[in-house]
Amino acid sequence: MNEEDVNFLGGxxxxxxxxxxxxxxxMGKSMARNIMKAGYPIIGYSRTKGKCQDLIEEGMEWADTVEDVAVKAGIIITMVGFPSDVEEVYLGNHGLINRAKAGTYLVDMTTSAPRLAKKLYEAGKEKGIHVLDAPVSGGDIGARNAALTIMAGGEYQVFEALLPLLQTMGSNIVYQGEAGAGQHTKLCNQIAIASNMIGxxxxxVYAKRAGLDPENVLKSISGGAAGSFSLTNLAPxxxxxxxxxxxxxxxxxKDLKIVLDETEALGLEFPGVSLAKSLYDELANEGLGEEGTQALYKYWK
Known part of the structure; x- marks a missing residue:
């Protein structure tokens, strides 16, 4: 990225x-809302327009297709579901890299595969498009409060130039390294969460079976050595x-599958992640895939 590109983006x-x-x-809805609150106009696209009606009423311009966004915005953020969605949005015939003009800045905030992040970076580079992988952590609470943790990978100058925009969505924003490094860091985050959520x-479950008041138990253990985001925010x-x-x-x-794919490639074996994925798989097979991760509690019920 040259100085002219940096100056253009700053402008x-x-x-x-x-x-x-x-x-x-x-999460994407809250992130977009916080960008608008900071004074940036937004053109948005999602699969279900009806779920975005509140944002439209608040001033967001609606796009009928990904391509519409590609041709109308010089900076584009994506927050979709699965790596297959990322690949379609970026590399499809009507996707961002094929339809955006040279000089466009693309920021993928989806949790996706590091190898795909590198692929997008290289594909963008060939067309003069700047791609940053910047997955987030903090859940719906962090998204609403513009307090997300953002982990970025790509060219440092691109990250630095985009920082004011990232700061409208997050409070803990760290550059991790070259393309894919943001995704690798997010996988570290998910590895730490996986076993913690089981705990x-x-x-x-133990507190209830032992006849304790679980809310009182939380008062004691949330502020001690056992403290964690999950204990403080999801246990209540x-x-x-x-x-x-x-x-x-x-x-x-999906995230844990990516972790296991990457650990296999690195010659690692993580029994904690494997156990967590197997438990969540059971819940999904029972039709609970649309519930929050705290629904793991239902495994013991």
Whole structure:
């Protein structure tokens, strides 16, 4: 990325040029809303227009296709479901890399495969398009509060130039290295969460079986050495019987599959991740894939 490109991007951001946003689900919708709150116009596309009606009423321009976004926005963020969706959105005949003009900036915030992130980077580079992989952590709460953790991979100058935009969505934003490094870092995040979520659920099951008040138990253990995001934010939802998705089980299964594919390629064996995936697979087979990851608690019920 040369100095002229950096200056051009800085100008786009300073002038609050239109930002494209593809994938307006549980998290994407809040992320797009926070970008609009920062003063950037947005043109958005998602598979189900009806679910985006509130954003449209708040001023978001609706695009009928991915291609519409590609031709109208110089900076485009994607937050879709699965690696196959990422590949279609970026590399399909009417996808971003084939339809966007040279000089466009693409930021994929989906949790996807590191190898795919590198593929997108190289494909973009051939056409003069700048691609950053920047997956997030923090769930629906972090998305609503513009407090996401963002892990970025790609050219540092692109990351640095896009930082003001990323700061409208996140509070912990770290450049991790070359293309794919953001995705590798997100997999580290999911590895840490996988076994932790099992521990949180088993702890609550144990507390109830032992005749304790689980809410009092949380008061003691949340602030101690056992403390974690899941214990603080998801355990109270479990106790209230709230299994609505901040992050879908079906998407966590996807993430854990990517982890296992990558660990196999690295010659590693992770029994904790394998166990977590097997438990979530059971819940998905029972029709619970659309519930939040805290619904793992139902395994013991």
């Amino acid at each position: 786009l951001l300073m002038e609050k040029q239109t930002i494209g946003f593809i994938g307006l689900g549980v 949180v659920c088993e702890s609550l 939802r479990i106790l209230k019987g709230d299994f609505e998705p901040g992050f879908y089980i079906k998407h966590f299964i």
